[in-house]
Amino acid sequence: MDQAEILTLVDNCAAYPGRSGERLLGEHGLSFLLSYRGKRVLFDTGSGLTIGPNMQSLEIRGEGIDTIILSHGHQDHCGGLDTVLMRTGGADVYVHPYIFKPKYIIKKGKEPYFFGFPQAKDKYASRGARFILREEKMQPLAEGIYIFGPVERRKPADDPQLPNRYIKEDGDYKPDLFLDEQVLVLKTAEGLFLVLGCTHNGLENTLEQVREEMQEERIYGLIGGLHLSEAEPSRVRELALYLRELGIKVLGCAHCTGFEATMQLRQLLGEGVFLNYVGKKLTVPLSP
16 A cells, blocks of 8 residues: 655654653754655654754655645744755745745744744855745645645634734734644545644634645544644643544644643543654655
8 A cells, every 4th residue: 555654853742662762852842854755745844953953863854855844833833944955956846925924923022933934035045945835725745645724723722822922014023824734644445634823813713724725534543733832621622522523533733732631632632642752753654
C-alpha cells in the first residue's frame, strides 16, 4: 500500500525513553517532514532554535527538500525558515499572502511584542525562497495531497489569547483574523488525514471546512497543535465527543495542545491518541 511518513523535527517535547541519547532538542515550536512517493515536504520550520541540530541528529539532509509549507506567520512556525533554506539551497514556499502582515502580541499594560517573520521577505528570497502565494481555497500539491486554507472563524475558537493577537496594517494594530492559516490534507482509504500548525481559528472550524471542501465526511486522523493548553476540561470533553462522532482513529497531540488536554483526550478516545515528540515517525496510508 502506498503511504506517507511524517517525521517530527521540532516540537515542545523531545526527551522520552530509549531516545534521550540522540541529543534531540525541544522548543516551543513545530515542524514536520512529510515523505511520500520519493518527495519530501517540510511543514513549518519551528522558531529556528532546534531545527538545525535536530536535522543533524536525525541525519536529515537538506537535499531533496524542495517544498516548504508554512501554516501561519508566527515565529514559532516560520522562524526557522532561514536555517532550512541554508540547508536546502532553496525551495518553493507555499504561503497565503496574509502571512507577511507584521504580527504582534499586545497585552494590557505592556508594549506590543513582535511575533512575526524575523526577516524581510526579500532576505528569504536571497536565500532561495520561491514564495508561492496561494489564492484558491484548496490547492493540490500532489496526487491525494492538498493545501487548505484559510480557515474561517465561523464558530468560536479555543485559543484564549486571540484578543491579544494583532497585525499591524497602515500604521494601526488590528485584530488578527489568521487569514494566513493553512493545513495539509492527505486522502487515505479511511478518510482524510490533516497536518496542523496551531489551529488558531479552531479545530471544529478547520475540520468542518476541510470536509465541506473535500466532500468527504470521514476524518481518519490528524497531527499538530490544537491550542487546548488553556482549555477547560469541559471544552476538551466536548471536542473529544465531536472527534469520536467523526470516527477519528489517530490523534497526534503536539505543540500548543497541552499535556493535560492530551491526557484527557487519550482517556476519552483511547490508544489512538498520543503525545507527540521530536523524532516521532508516523505512517499514514494514502489512497491508491
